[in-house]
Amino acid sequence: MIRVTFVSADGRDRHEVTAEAGLRLLEVAQNDGQPLEGTCEGQMACSTCHVIVDPDYFARLPRAAEEEEDMLDLAVGAVRTSRLACQILLTPDLDGLVVHMPAGHRDMQGR
Secondary structure, eight states: OEEEEEEEOOOOEHHHHHHHHHHHEEHHHHTTTTTTTOOTTTOOOOOTEEEEEEEHHTTOOOOOHHHHHHHHHTTOOOOOEEEEOOOOOOOGGGTTTEEEEEETTTOOTOO
């Protein structure tokens, strides 16, 4: 089992969950009730599943594909360690992963 901690945009709330290796971070977040819409279901047609990865874990992720980088250019609140949760596959190397929810999150309807 892989431990993942979701941190709210204001940093006040931290919620740790455990998930099986092989799941996408988006699935874990949605099962935990985190505010990630992910309406494109991993097809990278939107940036609504944008998260900010803790720098200690960012280097453990495979490099983002060019398509993901293009989508991140559209994400609200993107920073250097931003990634799309639909593209993060949980592996044992990511045990203890910490991700921050970006401020100013928008869903596909612009809310």
